[in-house]
Amino acid sequence: MSRWLPWAVGLVSAVLALGPALGRGYVLRYDMVFVPGLSLPTVLRGADGFPRAIPSDAVVAALSRVLPGDVVQSLALAAVFVAGAAGAARLAAGALGSSRAGARVAAAAAGLAYVWNPFVAERLLLGQWAVLLGYAGLPWAVAAAVRRARAAAYTAGVLRSLVPAAVGGFSSVVLTALTAGPAALWGRGGPARGALFAGALAVVSLPWLVPSLAAGAAGAATDPAGVEAFAPRADTPLGTAGSLFLLGGVWNANAVPPHHGDPVPVALRLALCLAAVAAWAWWVRRERPAFGPGLTAAAALGFAVALLGASAPGRELTAGLIDLWAGFGPLRDGQLYVAPLALLQALGLGAAVHWLTLPADPPARGGRGAGALGLAAGAGAAVLPVVLSSGLWWGAQGALEPVQYPRAWREAQAAVAADDRPGAVLVLPWSAYRGISWSGEPVVVLDPATKLFDRRTLWNDDLAVGTPDGGTVVVRGEDARAREAARVLEPDPQTGLPESLDAVELAGLGVRYVALSAPVDNRFWSEAEGFSVVVEGADMTLLEVLPPLVYAEEADISGLEVTGGLVTVGAIIWSVARSGSSLGFQRTGSERRPGARKEIP
Incomplete structure (x- = not known):
């Protein structure tokens, strides 16, 4: 026992x-x-x-x-x-x-x-x-x-x-x-x-x-x-x-x-x-x-x-x-x-x-232990x-509290997985941490779309932290491609959305898909050329940058990293x-010191 x-x-x-x-x-x-x-x-x-x-x-x-x-x-x-x-x-x-x-x-x-x-x-x-x-x-x-x-x-x-x-x-x-x-x-x-x-x-x-x-050195910048x-x-x-x-x-x-x-x-x-x-x-x-x-x-x-x-x-x-x-x-x-x-x-x-x-009066070794009151x-x-x-x-x-991912999210994940052509997924709104309406009680969370897809994602890895005096400290992210995407998008700081989407510029960044992981008026993309709608839902819209525009090379996994x-x-x-065990707690030989009990490290 x-x-x-x-x-x-x-x-x-x-x-x-x-x-x-x-x-x-x-x-x-x-x-x-x-x-x-x-x-x-x-x-x-x-x-x-x-x-x-x-x-x-x-x-x-x-x-x-x-x-x-x-x-x-x-x-x-x-x-x-x-x-x-x-x-x-x-x-x-x-x-x-x-x-x-x-x-x-x-x-x-x-x-x-x-x-x-x-x-x-x-x-x-x-x-x-x-x-x-x-x-x-x-x-x-x-x-x-x-x-x-x-x-x-x-x-x-x-x-x-x-x-x-x-x-x-x-x-x-x-x-x-x-x-x-x-x-x-x-x-x-x-x-x-x-x-x-x-x-x-x-x-x-x-x-x-x-x-x-x-x-x-650039990757390790803090x-x-x-x-x-x-x-x-x-x-x-x-x-x-x-x-x-x-x-x-x-x-x-x-x-x-x-x-x-x-x-x-x-x-x-x-x-x-x-x-x-x-x-x-x-x-x-x-x-x-x-x-x-x-x-x-x-x-x-x-x-x-x-x-x-x-x-x-x-x-x-x-x-x-x-x-x-x-x-x-x-x-x-x-x-x-x-x-x-x-x-x-x-x-x-x-x-x-x-x-x-x-016990108040310690018994000899092997004697009775503490009484009921002490225990x-x-x-x-x-x-x-x-x-x-x-x-x-x-x-x-x-x-x-646990929640389930909406159907549109699963459909977007499956659609991207079924496409064997290379290219990244751009995640919008351009804000890493935000509230998600379907996640139950409102809470700030890292956008799950950044991990949903089976390919490279571009997302805003800057972190904005409020200070006790009411201000905000922005900790700059470390992803160089994300910073390049931010320069192209020029998103609105309030909404995290760019004024418009430019398929040619996104294709130049190697973007194959755009995942809009929030409710967005469809006029945002319907007026843009060079995109096709793959999935459209209340909380997830997946747009594909038309294939002829994208010239992306998928990065290989470094052999050194695998090694x-x-x-x-x-x-x-x-x-x-x-x-023959995992995480075993192994007892070793004892060491006696004056006045000390048997020690088992």
Whole structure:
């Protein structure tokens, strides 16, 4: 029973948090866009700019060949909670090294706290499922990073633990390096372990690293304006620093769950977080888990990075670093880096529950454990995160409702797929994020038409972010062909539509189809020459640029990029084959220290 308890905690958490999102249909919200039959060749072919979505979209596209797209989405969302809770619970249980009922309750508390907190709620409401998948893998990576084993076995274990980060992509790998890297470097043999860990990170990074290097300097350009747009903000009465300590502070006010900033829950959550940090300090000093110092350093460093965006000097420093080298671009979204603190607080809560369940007069080893009163107190503390973050209940109180794609969308997708002639699809209105009338409750979402078709799409990848003072910060996109299309279209900033369509100019850009993914008066295209209507519906109109006009060459998938992906997949298969398991939590030999219990990393 205790073996399956961490997984059960994760499964129950997934059902309670996601609720209707696990049913049939597609949940569309901000960056979370799943479509029927996502094209794997198109994902691998990519576009200009940094290939942030290649690993996650490639896995979704591969799974969509055998499962419906909405089922793939449900599995991906559920995996965040199941893998995250199980990983944190098993990390806590392995360090506690006890079979007492109190230790099992403590492990369950750590797992529940790790997946039920403002960080998970806000990132889920932002639609960043791939980032959350990497977040779910952090406890597994930490456990693997401190494992003592021979080089080959150690590398295999690390590679297995990095599967969520590999799927999550660039941000997930950065988070994993920050969280588990210090743990790998700490203690005896740290430099050797650190080198092996860094090598494993490099291998799982190949699917996005190789295309980004192949894109050249222009493809890796990052707009420093994003520092202001993605700076953390106060979403509680405690200010920005206090909100970050409570694992909130996300830059988008519309991603804050209901009741998150209410004074009473905030005060209770603050007390809970302070108690968790205090219990963590007590636990690290008393039990000396191998990952204790490293995770402490990672949490402190991550919190410092998050605070950079909370002050004008910090934002100026970050923008200067990005100007100096585009590789500092990940520092823009500072709130992301409270993830190690989330793991520390979750394990600290587990330690607090463990302390509550300890008998007042500790029996000899093998004696009776905590009494009923202690277990009840521990169980009550374990469920506090769920009680205090009620905004995550049942699909974030209705914010994650699935919908079906209209028939016209499916018809447009099929029509483009049936055409074997090359050419891109231009997506209008020229606005990446917008409301969609058929998606249920109005919410901003990345236009699903950007992923609907089995060929290159041209769309506006600029991001407009509102600021607290009522202004707007525009973060320039990275797709050079999209910028060229914008110059040709000259769209109206309000409607996202050009004054008219010129088939000759679009043909010169290599455009074969124009997808109007919004209700538009047909006079917009009926007066233009060089187009034919393929699909016409209330929410989707597909126009074809007449064949004689288009001279497009379809970009091939780089052999180097394919090789990078194959190396990553091969390395993961090797690591699984070596142990016969996937993401296995492996116990190693114990290490005894004065005054410490048996330690199981």
